[in-house]
Amino acid sequence: MANKTSLPILLLVLFVFCCIQQGLSIKCWVCRSDSDPKCADPFDNTTVPITDCKQEPDLEHLPGVRPTMCRKIRQKVNGEWRYFRSCAYMGEPGIEGDERFCLMRTGTYNIFMEYCTCNSKDGCNTAWSNHGSVFASIVSLAISLRYVLVYT
Incomplete structure (x- = not known):
């Protein structure tokens, strides 16, 4: 009986640790x-080292706020595209938590901006986000819960 209940508990603990690791x-x-x-x-990271956001400096205008997400900004100014990738200090991933969507703004003087944030995995600010690790965690949790409900 101990083996039947220890596997789901172990999977649940691993799931929690994965979530905590991603959040820190x-x-x-x-x-x-x-x-x-x-x-x-298309992004080519061969010349760009990945940056650990916990090493980023504190910002004077945001005391006590630390970066917890990645950001990609795409701007079109007078017909010229510019891209900025960095750690993000504020906001939420995507729109209402869905990383597949980005905020888009247009302005005067032929200016367009797309602002995308993500926190699903390291290096998620390459292009569109991939929810593979979150999906795998949810599936493993669902299997564990089903196992607990069926065998207890």
């Missing part, structure tokens, strides 16, 4: 296409 620290690509053309889309 994230690594993001940090670059600007105006200084490194490989930072544009």
Whole structure:
């Protein structure tokens, strides 16, 4: 009987640790296409080291706020595209928590901006986000709960 209940508990503990690990620290690509053309889309990370966001400096205008997400900004100014990738200090991933969607703004003087944030995995600010690790965690939790309900 102990073996039947220990497996779901172990899976649940592993799931919690995975979630805590993802929440405490994230690594993001940090670059600007105006200084490194490989930072544009399609993104080529061969010249860009991934940055651990917990090593990023505190910001004077945001005391006590630490970066917990990655950010990708795509701007079109007077017909020229610019890309910025960095750690993000504020906001939420995507729109209403869905990383597949980005905020888009247009302005005067032929300016367009797309602002995307993510925290699903290290380096998620390459392009569209991939929810594979979150999906795998949810599936393993569901299997564990089913196992507990059926065998207890």
